[in-house]
Structures are given as structure tokens and as C-alpha cells.
Amino acid sequence: MSRIFADYLEKARGILDNNWTGSSTKPAPSLYPHQWNWDTGFIAIGRSHYDTTRAIQEIETLFEAQWLNGMLPQIVFNPKELGHYFPEPDFWQTERSPHSPAGKLTSGITMPPIHAIAVEKIYQNTRQPRSVRPFLERIYPKLLELHSYLYRERDIPEEGLIYIRHPWESGIDNSPTWDVALKRIAIDKTSLPAYTRKDLEHGVDPRMRPSDDDYDRYVYLVDLFRQCTYDEFRIRESCPFLIQDPLFNSILCRANESLARIAEIIGESPEVPHSWTKKTAEAIRKKLWHEDHGMFDAYDLVSDQLIEVDTSAGFMPLYAGATTREQAKRLYDRLNSASFCALHQGNCFTIPNYDTQKEGFDRSNYWRGPVWININWMLAQGLRRYGYTVKADSLQKDLLQLPIRFGFHEYFDSFDGIGYGSKDFGWTAALFIDLVNEFYESEKSEGSVTRKIKGLFAGETILNDGGEMPEIDPDKLAGELMHTIRVLRDKFYDTNRGLVDYDRLRDSSEFQHYRILANGLREFKPSCLMGRKAKLAFWTNLYNTIVVDAIVTLRVKQSVREVPEFFRKVKYAIGSHLFSADDIEHGILRGNVRPWFYPMRPFGPRDQRRALILTPVDPRIHFALVCGSRSCAPIGYYDVEHIYEQLEEAAKSFVNSSEVLVLPEEGKMLISEIFRWYEKDFGGKGGVIDFIFDYLVGENARHFIRENSLNLPIEYLHYDWNLNR
């Protein structure tokens, strides 16, 4: 792992430790001195990577305050910390409800139910699953009660959608989505209970917090709830704020999936959570989708209509896997636009909480524009679920770089990234820990697989040795082969997302045809390729396809590293010679240079393949050659006519992905190991810096490189060898 990640992991853990109260972690040192509902879920996810005991304790402490009707309160108050937050127990007066738990001080509302997801993560991340099982057995009935409460009390027409009745229940307090419903509440100052805001006493700029008008309405609703003695029936009858929110319902839907898996682990029936998942997903898809708007909207049960507002909550059904393919595509187009900071836009961070093009967008005001780490974390997973990995990666990139560059803040300016709200914020630290562990320590799981297969495969494999030969004129073979590679690209590669559908490809007639043509390579003379462009395109496409062919033929499951020396031992017979992927890459396309991991050049002094060496080396090929792994460039097809433009595009995409992180505040740059392995091809370290500078978008980052080009500290990012499946 890069040193900088190791340093920041330590800082993140330090933040969680400082916010630890003895039985749970508060969201932030002073602004939020109690235990919060969904913060606990995110924080437990972070802790699950290194401290199972505390992760479990977080969750159990929260559930100790679960209401008797199953509701899990938004806040569990710490009796030792009273006096610094508003509203506290004296204002909530939850003792008016027969359901509030004895001996616990809580608020009287709930929050998005992320907890089953956190519990599943704790189980997945522990090194001793057996010792975590008793926890699963203890917590499962409580999770079930929580979800049952939501479906029983908050889904009266039983349509699968839960309503929230206070903006605080959404977790996105002053989101513009609530404006219209809140404005409906006419405030009469004479009857509104007196109160004093405490949130502005912690040095936070009031312009970055909800307004006083908002607070009046928050208070009005709490007052209404206590007057109704927290009786859901009475509240429902009189509450002017009843909204089915896509964020809340998507988290619930996704949590049902975890709940079903937990049930299976402990030998319970997953049927109920399964049926909830199905029902809620369907209801989200049907009722919350706004066809003209092209997004999911919240549904206002009081005015009986969708609330057409463009916030990040509208994308959240991706996280639940609740959308159709078409809906996902439309969401993706919206998400990847200037409204929410498009790929390579360069002057913004992904994903602002509210459409940047709308009036009322405010880059620094709380849930009205800034970037929030928990939203990025969920949406990145949602995008991955639908295969939008490049965009997911850009969300992750910002999730990583914002805390490193600007501190572990509560939220971040959507344009210049400055951190706002509380410092040392719990879920920012916790989800950073999760991401770094999931993506940058992935090497740890590969070792065992590699060891298992090692030994089974020691010799070389010639993929086109034997089998049916094509009935085709040898002069036409290269053209037909390239055409077929293109067909494979169109049908089985997703160039936008950088993925290959290996399973479908394996059984397809197109791939069988390709294999027959590949057999024909045995009688092919590469010297017949004319012109630099034709050679570049042929060898680049062939490299990419030999890798795909080998992954399919050798049934690689998780990583090409399962096959020792994959790139050296898997070969095609072409004419009278054998060519491995390494021969094509280091021998032909890189001008026969010694790769960094091997003592010799691919082609020795008398090797006839030297005649095929292509010079000068074009370093952009490193962003076109696809090694079947997540960290390499997205797979594409390169055609003779447009290959230079395509290489240009490939380089630009790579330099602006999470494989290049420019961190001016840290005085350094983190870049893919590709730049270290092939430094020579770029003309040394200076050449690498110039290359990055040329392709990078974003003035701030370019300025930093320009100013420091002579002495720029560089660290290299871990290379993710997991399959680009």
C-alpha cells in the first residue's frame, strides 16, 4: 500500500478513537456529542476492517435503545454530554410514548436503516467469522423488528414504500426536496415552543447550516409528535410532512438484501426479507420514477405528487439495484453531466448533493450542494452494480482525495473541495478506511488463490495449437481477425465501463469463430502488415484478445495472477514463431526492451521476431493494452484509421481517472504503477510528469504540477489485479 494511504488510514482510525465514548462513536468531537443512528452504521463499517469488537459494540449500543415497537431512534443521548445540542431529551419528551425504552434517552424519530448492511460487513470482514455468529444471532431479531416496524407503521397502503415524517429522518436535513412541504407549515411564533439552536455555537458558519426558518419547522414537527404522544396513527392524521423518500427506501431495500443473507448464515428463513426487497424495489421503480424528469423523486403523500427536485437522492435506487436497465442508463447520463460533475470536467468534485445548474444550488451549504462521503460511498457501489465502473471510480477517487487533501471533514465544497462543517467527522474517516481496505489492499486475497493454482500450470500454453483452420485466404486473415475482434467488442465488451462479459463470450458462436481464425494465425506472416498505424492497431488488438482468450480458456476466476507467469507463458503461434502477451507488449510494441520484472529482452540478438519491432515507442499504448485487470485501461477496439485519436482518448481517460491523484495540499502526487514500470517509455520521471501535465484537466492540479515539476514527490498506487469481469 502507498505510504500516504497507510498514513491516512492511521489518521482515520485516530479520529474514530478520539470520538469513541466508551460504548459507541459520536459523529464528531463537539457538534454532535451523542450517538446517531445511521452514522453508527457507517462507522461500524469502517471499524469492521480492524476492530470487530468495537464495530459490534457500536451496533449493540444503538440497538439497546431500540423502541418497544421496533423503531430505532435517530439519536441516543449520552447523559454525560447533555447541554450542548438541541433538541435534547427535555425537548423530545419521549417518555410520553409507551414505546420508548426505559432507562434510555432518545429522540422520537428514526433514520435510514443502514444497519443490516453494516452487520453483514462486520461478518464479512472479520478474520474469525465463527466468533461473530453469536452477534448475528443476537442482532438479527432486532434488525427484523426494525424493518417490521417500518413496514407496519410507515407503509399504510402496504405498497412497499416507507414514509418519513421529519427531514431529520432522511439524514439529508435541509435538502431542497423538503422545501415545498416545509413551506406548507405556517409558523405561528406565539404558539411555537421556545428554543435555542445549539448547532451554531461550535464555530460553524451559519451559512453552511440549515436556516432559522428550517429550524422553526423542525421544531414544529417535534412538538406535533410529542403532542401526539408519538402515536403513529395520530401523527399520520395530522402531520403536514409525510414523504416517501428514494434515499430512505433504497437503503431499506438494500438492507433487506443483507438481512436475507444474515438470515441464511444463522439458519433462519430469508423469505420475509426477500419479499420486502422485491416489493420495495418494485414500488421504487414504479411509483418514485418520474419519466419526464428521468430521475427518481420523493413522493409527497400530503399533496399526492412526486416532488421534482434534482438531488443525489434521486440516484440512490442504483444502490438498491432497484432500477431497470433503461432507468439506470438515464440516471447515469444525468449523473455524468455538468449538473453533478461529469467525468473529466476538471473543475468540480463528484457528486454534489444538488444539481449545480439549479437556482438554489449552494456549494457550501450542508445538504444543498456540497459533496458528502457517505453518498459517494453508496452511489459508487450503485454504479458498480450496473457496471458503470468508470464513473464509480471517479466517485471513489473523490472519496479518497477529498479527505487526504482537505481533511476528514463533514462535507466538502463541490468546486474547490474545501472541507466544511465539523472536522474529524466519523463517517468520512470510516468510509475512507473501508474504501482503502476494499480497493487498495486487495492483494491480500489474491495470494491464496495464486498458491492453489501454482504448480498446476507451470509450462507454456499455446492457445491456437491445433483445431479447425479457417477457410480464408491468408492475405485476408488479418482483416477478418480484426473484424471479429470488433464484433466481440461490440457484443461482449463494455468499453464505457471497462468490462468484459467472459461467461457469455465463452459460449458464443462469435468467440468460436474467433478461435478458428486465431488458428489461422499459424500460417500468417506478420511482415505483410503495411504501415505503422496498421501494425499498431493489429498488435494492440491482438494483445487485448490473447488476454481475453486466455482468461476464458484457462477459466480464470478472480485474477490473472491465478496463472503464474500468465503474460509470458500463454502464447499464440503466429507464422513460424510463438508470441506471448509479453512478447507482443515488450518485444514489438515497446521496442524490445527488458521488462522491469525480467532479466532479459524478449527477443535475443538472433531472434527473427526482431524484424517486427515497432519504434519509436508510443507511450500511449500503455492505456490501450488491457491486462484483464481492474487497474488497467478499459478494453476497446483500435482501428487502423483512427488509432492515433483513440490512443489520445485512452491516455486522457487514464490520466483523469483515480489512477492519478494530484494532492497539492500534501505536496505530492499519487500515480499508477504503470508510470513506474514504464517510466523509460515516457522519457524518464520528467517525461512522466510532462505526460500527465499534458493530459490532466483541472487548473488547480495543473498549476501544482507546473510549479513543482522539477522536484515533485511521487508515490505509486497499488495495482489492482482483480479481473475486469
Ligand code: 2M8
Ligand atoms: C445531521 O443531522 C443532525 C440531525 O439529525 C443535525 O443537523 O443536528 C445530518 O447530516 C445527519 O445525516 C447526520 O446523521 C447527523 C450527525 O452526523 O447530522
